[in-house]
Amino acid sequence: MMNESSTTPLRPESQPHPLPKIVGGFQTVLADPPWRFSNRTGKVAPEHRRLDRYSTMSLDAIKALPVSSVTARNAHLYLWVPNALLTDGLDVLHAWGFRYVSNIVWAKRRKDGGPDGRGVGFYFRNVTELLLFGVKGSMRTLAPGRSQVNMIETRKREHSRKPDEQYDLIQACSPGPYLEMFARYPRKGWTVWGDESPEETTPRGRVHKGYEGGALLPELIANSHIGEETAEAMADELSRRYFGGSSVRELAEETGYSIQRVRSLLKKADVPMRPRGRQRISA
Template sequence: MKYQIIYADPPWTYRDSANSGKRGAKHKYPVMKLEDLKRLPVWELADEQCLLAMWHVPTMPMEAKELCEAWGFRLMTMKGFTWHKYHAKSGKDCMGMGHLTRGNSEDMLFGVKGKLLERLDARIIQSVSAPRGEHSEKPAVFRELLTQMVGDLPRIELFARKGVPGWDAWGNECDSDIELIPATFVKRTKEKAA
């Protein structure tokens, strides 16, 4: 099966471990180093024409670009979507961790393989306000916006927590028929002529 939409929320290893209060990602779920993420053969899931919609860590833009390219995509924009977070009960802005400013948003980059998919709905805007859920949980509205934007195409969510109707899923917290086995690379050395 090949997909035309790949939606991913990689379990990034953050530079800031946030050990006080065990607030960092590594205290909530297993994280992966960039080199290990790059070895996942996402390129084998991508159709000839495919959109990668990938959440990335604000302090690691170069690593996000590198992962996008390692998976076989060219970067289109670092700000495909920006999620402005607020508390569901109070409606007040969230105030997370951050560097200099406190974080209350997350960004999704868009990468493209092949020809850019046709945009079906030009009314979709970049910034979306939605309530924060469990740690690292992303609002369902982003899956809906992706299909509204480019259509009801074959699609998969990587690093998913649970299956969602209409989407194939792969992740350590959900049942899946899909297996992503890390590719291995071996550096060959040239033999010296005698």
């Protein structure tokens, strides 16, 4: 008979906030779900009664998150999963609308470069963690990905925190817009969903301005890769706002894009430009 403590949450599981949406959908998602282990009272468990590192979610609750509805037709997923829960990770990847393609191994190192033997496990002492890579639709990695080895070698940090090196790797190999799920900190160029700041922690994250309303336009940063599908969706959204009466300058101020970028996207949507200085089209 299964022990009741292995199936009953240590605290009520709150309803997660809606996922943020962005024009054209996110093309790359990074997720580090709060996996629930069968033994949740042991010292290494996230829900250890005294340490209480963070709340967890059931496998069904993680699978039910509507990730497919906020991602582009062609998209990449990077999904962290503990070695013991590999099959659960594959289930989540498929439930979110992706197919498994490969993985990246995080090798945890000591200061001298050797394997960090402080890892835990019932059968072996784990010194690695897996970042599963899945694809939705059809989209190869960007050119740098073709020479990127599938390993990150860094020292461990605080409990469950993943290496910051992952962001440079992901941005070099996959196009934006980028969404990080279950994030703990804000990051420039990314839309984050989760506990965004240590000072304002809430069980399922602080409400992002995009959670409650319409889709956001992607943030554009230097050297960021925006896919053709996303660029077309951005152009369509800007043209809708332009025909609704907004000027090019107002669109630039509203989105943070340069005037040249706004004009380029409107041109992509074949929008006939209004003469400068003339009265705007009323909505």
